[in-house]
Amino acid sequence: MDNNNNNDNKQKKKKKGSTKRTVFKSLKIFLVVFLMLSVIAGGIVIGVVLSILKDVPTIDPSKINASLDLTSTIYDANGELIEKIQAPEFRTMVKLNQMPQHLKDAFIAIEDERFIDHIGVDPKGIISSAIDNLKAGAAIRGASTITQQLARNVYLTLEKSWDRKIKEAYLALQIDKALTKDQILEAYLNRNNLGQGAYGVQEAAQTYFSKNVEDLTIAESALFAGIVKSPTKYAPYRTVSPENFDSTKHYEVGRLEILGEKYIAIYNEEAVKRQKIVLKKMLDLNKITESEYQEALNENIKENLKPGQKKIEGISSYFTDYVKTQAVDALVKRLGYTKEQAQDELFTGGLKIYSTMDVKLQRELEDIYNNFTEILVGNPEKIKAPILVDWRLNKAKDVIDEKGNIIYYSQANLFNENFELVLEKGTYEFRDNNLFIKNKKLTPYPKHIDVADYYTIDDRKNLVSHSVGSITISAENYNVSDSKEIKIGSAYLNNNKDFYRLDENGNLLISEKYFFRSKDGIVQPQSATVVMDYWTGQIKALVGGRDIEGARILNRATASQRQPGSAIKPIAAYLPALDNGYTAATPIDDIPFYYKGQLWPKNWYKGYRGIHTLRRSVEQSVNVNSVKTVESIGIQTSMAYLEKLGIISKTDPENDSFVTAKENGVRNDETLSALGLGGMTKGITPLELTAAYGAIANGGVYIEPIAFTKIEDKNGNILIDNTPKETMVVSPQVAYIMSDILRTTVSDGIAGRAKISKMAVAGKTGTTTDQADIWFAGFTPYYVSATWIGNDSPKITLTNNSGTAARLWQHIMTRMHEGLESKTSFEKPSGIVSARICTKSGKLATELCTHDPGGSAVRPEIFVKGTEPKDYCDVHVQVTIDKTNGKIANEYCPEENKVNKVFIERTPPYFPSEHNGIVPSDFQYTAPTEICDEHNQSTIIPPDPIEDDDDFYFPPLPWDNEDNDDENEN
Structure with a gap:
């Protein structure tokens, strides 16, 4: 019995030991498997992480500030800021020691409270964020540190993905090792998007409060720190167009101009709600005291907002737009940039461009153009509309040319009240479900279908022209027959049910959705003026159109080429003649002249007056004598001087406006009409004419006009020293003779309306066929300037002659010379x-x-x-x-x-x-x-010679006292 018990005990112990061994073995296997799986999983994770990190950009954290895009700026001739160049971002760098402590504390408190202690990433913050998000059942809190945000902003995109988060953390660790906390914070506060295009705290201070960063209060600093979460939602103000502003819903805090458009800045209540959260966090972290907290809460952000201007007030973009164009051109030609690289540098490189603008003169010039109508015609209410425009109307009241062709439709004849394009019954039909159209309102081309333009009359009695774009239909959806009938395929019509509809009269109406229409339009006539210092070539003031308060579509001062009429005579005919054997006294006989067997040209006055001196020929703008002079000196000689005067470029002929016979053998400017009368194929710009006349004023030296003097990089190093190119055209003596002839053209000739009290004036009028363009170009002892007036469509002419241009020029230059010393003569060189x-x-x-x-x-x-x-x-x-x-x-x-x-x-x-x-x-x-x-x-x-007598009396010629400046040269 005992043996049996012993055996049972032995069996039990053996079984128990076996079980223990089995459990231990199983646990061992589990642990091995677990470890193996962990290693495998870890390897997979590591492999995934490594594969992600392969795409991380190579960085040098020590140069992190250099990687920031900076806003380029334009300054006036005195070094005062004119404009921060409009780009996706505005940024101005400041040092950390310029920032108040409470500003730094505000950002750290709300964005990264353990910033000083962590290693670039914050594990505790990650865990807390995960717990909070799990509790909320949504992503209510992020875990990115300031260092991670900096890494993302500088090196990565805003894409929300695990890939980005891993790269962000990896880069943050590198940055934290390479930089001090102060360096990281400085870069971060200069880089963050703070809404309304402001990047960095200095730019934000200017954008929202028109102050510098060091002057920010605790309340304002907390406001900025709150923006980071969502620059769109929490920006202190939003912008709306004037037509969308509702005074019952919106609180206006200021007005802005962005890319030439006007906006109203309205208060955003959400920003202050977020600000209060930031202030509470600062209080909880003992960054501010209770009294500072209460004071900040009570600060009236709504009333303190003062939107900063990105450009100087009262100055249009015509001048600065030209500065930008010239800067890009200089970077390409002088430094070898591609155009794309130059533009990128302009918008993001932090360039400092020092313009030649005299802000006082620019403001004066723009003020004159704002009062253009009143200066030239008086009260528009007393003038029949449209002012200054000599138009022809057909019975339907469309504007037509002399052949009856429609230039501008009346708005009511082109559109219905919903601005659907009206194509009259009988000008279209449907065949086999295809639409066939033949209507004068549409002009078909292989790749687009143009819609005619239209006009309106504004409340100041200006003719306003409105452009209409092409119908937005791709070329494969239509074709054009030899008879110019347009066929629009059925497939397109089926896929675009709203393309057209029929009205009750059977007219076809094309939806305005399918074409662009210029709602505001452009006032006519247009005008442009350039004022230049001819001693230096520096442009001092410039206006490129009458639409300076609205959208600037075309800078007519620098980019619009128009026929100069008689204003070409001094530079293409008489200056070359004076340098090639002619004198001011050379007689030229105003008698019938024949060109290709035809009696041509006509003078602006009736008939012919006979023998004139060269001086008198200029004073009276005698067309025949100008043509005869060009014929005498030779077309090639005339062209050689226009090359010296910047009108013709042999090295870059594609970019000048002069058409040579080599460029076009049929229609070119190597003619007596172009050189003697200004009837050029394309024409010249007011800037080109200004600079050419400047050479006469400047003792025969042509100076290439410049809009800026130098460009500096973001570190203050000079990239371009813009010393203008100079060309000797004629001797100082010849230039003075021409200058004096132009002086008497104003004092004794047909340009009398350009006279300025107590100031010497020299200049010449210009008028083209039927008064499509009128000019005055001239100079004083201080400035040279050219003024042009005309309609954007040369087919519409003017009611007034070149005397009107001279009168506008006189008004402009009188204002330009206010406060300057009176000078009634030009400086005479020796040798006269x-x-x-x-x-x-x-x-x-x-x-x-x-x-x-x-x-x-x-x-x-x-x-x-x-x-x-x-x-x-x-x-x-x-x-x-x-x-x-x-x-x-x-x-x-x-x-x-x-x-x-x-x-x-x-x-x-x-x-x-x-x-x-x-x-x-x-x-x-x-x-x-x-x-x-x-x-x-x-x-x-035989005659007896007379002695030279200073008291000699000279009776006037019969036409000396005529007060007539009605040229019609071409």
């Missing part, structure tokens, strides 16, 4: 001499010249030393005539019939019979050639 000349021969005057039958033909004239005349006049002759018949008397004529009279003898002689009987006005003074048929002899008494 004077002589009394005969205006019919250009030679030294004689006693006979004083008895010219048309009035004294004696004038004082200036010459480049060595070119003054040496011979005496041989055009004036004294002839004894028989007064009863006006023929040459002979010895048999009764003495009482004989009288001595002074006449002129042309060389070569003029015979009206050879010109269809056309008689120039001075032909009546031609010496008779017929001898009295009752007698047989003539007596010609």
Whole structure:
């Protein structure tokens, strides 16, 4: 029995031991499997992490600030800020020691309270965030540290994924090892998006409160820290367009201009709600005291908001837009950038561009253009609409050209009240479910279908032109027949049910969804002016259009080429002539001229006036004489001077506006019309004309016009020193002669409306065919300027002549010269001499010249030393005539019939019979050639020279007192 018990005990112990071994073995196997699975899982995780980290960008944390995009800025001639260049971001870097402590505390408190202690990532924060999110059942709290946010903002995208979070943490660890906490915080506070395009706390301080970062209060600092969570939701103000502003719902805190558009800034209550959370967190962490907390809560953010301007107030973008264009061009040409690289540097490189703008003059010029109508026509209420525009209307009140073609439709004839495009019944039909259209409102091309433009009249009685874009239909969905009928396929119509509908009258209505329409339009006529310092080439003021308060579609001062009319004469005809043997006294005969067998050109006045000096030809803008001068010196000579004057570019012909015969053998500017009368194929810009006239004022030296003087990089290093290129065109003496001729064109000629009180003025008007364009270009001892007026469509002409342009120029330049010392003459170089000349021969005057039958033909004239005349006049002759018949008397004529009279003898002689009987006005003074048929002899008494007399009296010519500036040159 005992043995049995012992055996049972032994069996029990054996079984128990076996069980223990089995459990231990199983546990061992489990642990091994678990460890193996853990290793495998860990390996997989590590493998995944490593594969993700392979795409992490290589970084140098020590240069993290250098990787930040910076806002470029434009300054005026005095170094004052004009504009922060509009880009997706505005950023200005500041040092950490410039930031108040409470600003730093606000960001740390709400975004990363353990920032000082962690290693770039915050495990405790991650766990707390996970717990909070699990409790809430949603992602209510993030766990990214300030360092991680910096890594994301600088090196990564905003994509929400595990990949990004892993990369973010990895980069944050690197950054934390390489930089101090202060360096990280400084980079972070300069980089964060704080809404409304403001990146960094300094830019935010300017954007929301128009102050610097060091002046921020605790309340304002907490406001900024709250924005980070959502810059869209928590920005202190939002922007709405004026038409969407509702004073019953919105609280206005300011007005802004963004990319030329006007906006109203309205208070955003959500920002202050978030600010209170930040302030409470700062209090809980003992970053502020209870009293500071209460004071910050009581601060009225709503009333303290003061949106900062990104550009100087009262200045349009015409000038600064041109500065940007020139800066990009300089980076490409001088530093070898691609255009894309240059533009990227302009918008994100933190460049400092020092413009040539004189802000005072720019403001004055823009103020004048804001009052353009009142200056030129007075009260628009008393003027018949449209002002200054000479339009033709058909019976439907559409604007038409001289051939009856429609230029602009009346709005009511193009659209219905819903702005659906109306295509009249009978101009379309459906065939086999396809739509066929043949209507003058549509102009089909292989890849687009243009819609006609239209006009309205605004409340100031301006003609306003509105452009309409092409119909948004791809080329594969339509085709055009030889007869210009448009076929739109049935498949397109089926897929775009709202493309059209039919009205009750059977008209086809195309939805406005399918084309662009310029709602605001552009006022007409347009105008542009450039004011330049001709000594330096620096543009001081510039306006490119009358729409300076609205959208700036085209800078007409720098980019719009228009025919210059007679304004071309001084630079293409007379300046080259003065440098090639002509003098101011050279006689040019205004008599019929023939081009290709046709009588051409016409003068702005009726008929022909006969012999003029070169000076008088300019003063009276004689078309015939300008053409004859160009023919005399040669077209190639004229072109050579236009090249020196910046109008023609042989090195870059594609970018100049002059069309050579090589570029177009049929229609080009190598003609007497283009060079003598300004009838150019494309034309020139006001800037080009300004700079060319500047060469005359600047002693014959052309200086390439510049809009900026230098460009610095973000570290203050000079990238480009913009010293303008200079070209010697003519000698100072020749330039002075031309300048003086232009001076008397204003004082004694047809440009009298450009006179400025107590200031010397030199200049020339210009008018094109039917007054499509009117100009005045001129200069004073201080500035050179050109003013253009015309309609954007040259087919619509003006009611006023070039005197209106001269009057606007005079008004502008009077304002430009306010406060400047009076100067009534231009500086005369050495080498200028004077002589009394005969205006019919250009030679030294004689006693006979004083008895010219048309009035004294004696004038004082200036010459480049060595070119003054040496011979005496041989055009004036004294002839004894028989007064009863006006023929040459002979010895048999009764003495009482004989009288001595002074006449002129042309060389070569003029015979009206050879010109269809056309008689120039001075032909009546031609010496008779017929001898009295009752007698047989003539007596010609040789002239006696006269002495030079400073007190000589010169009776005026018959047309000297005419007050007429109505040119019609081309």
